[in-house]
Amino acid sequence: xxxxxxxxxxxxxxxxxxxxxxxxxxxxxxxxxxxxxxxxxxxxxxxxxxxxxxxxxxxxxxxxxxxxxxxxxxxxxxxxxxxxxxxxxxxxxxxxxxxxxxxxxxxxxxxxxxxxxxxxxxxxxxxxxxxxxxxxxxxxxxxxxxxxxxxxxxxxxxxxxxxxxxxxxxxxxxxxxxxxxxxxxxxxxxxxxxxxxxxxxxxxxxxxxxxxxxxxxxxxxxxxxxxxxxxxxxxxxxxxxxxxxxxxxxxxxxxxxxxxxxxxxxxxxxxxxxxxxxxxxxxxxxxxxxxxxxxxxxxxxxxxxxxxxxxxxxxxxxxxxxxxxx
Numbered sequence: 001x002x003x004x005x006x007x008x009x010x011x012x013x014x015x016x017x018x019x020x021x022x023x024x025x026x027x028x029x030x031x032x033x034x035x036x037x038x039x040x041x042x043x044x045x046x047x048x049x050x051x052x053x054x055x056x057x058x059x060x061x062x063x064x065x066x067x068x069x070x071x072x073x074x075x076x077x078x079x080x081x082x083x084x085x086x087x088x089x090x091x092x093x094x095x096x097x098x099x100x101x102x103x104x105x106x107x108x109x110x111x112x113x114x115x116x117x118x119x120x121x122x123x124x125x126x127x128x129x130x131x132x133x134x135x136x137x138x139x140x141x142x143x144x145x146x147x148x149x150x151x152x153x154x155x156x157x158x159x160x161x162x163x164x165x166x167x168x169x170x171x172x173x174x175x176x177x178x179x180x181x182x183x184x185x186x187x188x189x190x191x192x193x194x195x196x197x198x199x200x201x202x203x204x205x206x207x208x209x210x211x212x213x214x215x216x217x218x219x220x221x222x223x224x225x226x227x228x229x230x231x232x233x234x235x236x237x238x239x240x241x242x243x244x245x246x247x248x249x250x251x252x253x254x255x256x257x258x259x260x261x262x263x264x265x266x267x268x269x270x271x272x273x274x275x276x277x278x279x280x281x282x283x284x285x286x287x288x289x290x291x292x293x294x295x296x297x298x299x300x301x302x303x304x305x306x307x308x309x310x311x312x313x314x315x316x317x318x319x320x321x322x323x324x325x326x
Contacts, residue, residue, distance in 0.1 A: 017143035025140065029068075030102050032140070035122040035133035036067060038091075040082070046126045053082040057093060068102055076100065080116070089121035091134055102139075110137040199259070199299065200252045202242065202317055209238035213256055220263035232260055245316035251306040255299070262298035265291045 024030065041056040057080050061072040078097040083090040093099070095115040099107055107117040119134035196203075196210050203209050212235035219228035235256060243250050249257075265287050305311055312318060 013147060014144070017147055020143045021141045024142065027069075030106055030136075030139040031068060032138040033135070034067075035135050036119070037063065037130045037133050040091075040126070040131035042126070048084070051084055053084065055080050055082045055091070057091070064100070070101065072100065082121075089124055089132075091119055091121055091132065093117040105142060106136050106139055109139050199255055202250065202252050203239070204242075207238070207242070209235060209242070209252075212238050216256075216260060217263060220260060221265065228260070232256075243316055248314060248316045250317050251302075251311075251315055254305065255302045258298035258302040259295065262294035263291065264288065264295050 028034075037059075039058040041058065042053060043056060044054055046053060057076075057078045059076050061075050064070075064076060065072040078093045078099075080091060080093040080097075083092060092112055093107075093116055097117070099117060103117065110118055112118045117136075119136045122133045122135045124132045190206070191214075193205065193210060196213060197205075200210065200213065212231055216228050216231035216235050219231055236253065239250065239253050239256065243253070306315070
């Protein structure tokens with residue numbers, strides 16, 4: 001079912017993007033092939049023999065609104081550079097310029113290596129009132145290209161995360177194996193049993209799943225996100241040994257996922273510390289309060305969900321046949 005939902009969302013996003021792009025093409029929103037008239041001023045004077053001439057680019061609000069058929073509350077003025085070569089002239093707007101739409105979108109297609117909006121000078125007369133007209137690269141299928149770029153970016157991110165987790169998983173699973181052999185996990189189970197038993201009543205006493213759950217929750221509480229991952233995976237594997245079904249989660253699995261997702265954070269996550277530095281101190285109380293509230297909501301929701309008739313009927317531990325029955 002989840003696969004169908006994701007497939008539907010993907011198809012819907014492409015349909016939306018296609019309709020949006022078709023509307024832009026029909027309305028010629030980006031005026032592909034039409035030269036944009038601008039006024040040029042030369043703070044250092046115009047020199048026909050100079051390759052890079054500093055310029056001030058101006059276009060009135062009325063001219064901009066008429067050209068792009070959009071509202072423009074004020075005149076526009078940017079600094080830039082006129083590039084003159086044997087192949088022609090090119091006008092570049094400084095990368096830090098605040099560009100209105102649709103020029104901001106056009107800049108994503110017509111940007112130079114330094115991120116400057118650039119256009120080919122179609123007509124040029126330094127003595128004329130308009131000064132020049134610009135032609136930009138054609139802009140088509142903006143939304144479709146954005147979806148494709150986002151997909152590639154997320155694929156790269158997913159690969160980086162996966163590769164980064166290999167070392168973490170190997171380290172903590174190795175430490176976990178040492179702890180199991182040394183009896184530390186069994187000792188931890190006896191210590192956390194009074195706290196976890198009411199939340200996971202279907203786990204037998206002294207079962208290693210309780211120890212894995214305790215390690216996973218402890219890592220989350222202390223902000224060790226990467227360390228929590230292998231413990232969470234191992235906890236789910238241990239819970240699966242108690243699950244008679246291969247494709248349906250038990251109430252204990254659902255509870256673990258809910259608690260793990262909404263875990264209390266006594267220490268902010270390492271990533272947040274790296275991003276905010278000492279400013280994170282201002283948010284510690286808020287983080288504890290919100291994650292504590294989310295934990296209460298998660299536990300309550302999981303308990304109530306397990307008592308719904310549909311959930312009770314589909315619980316593998318309730319529907320499993322007694323030992324010896326076929």
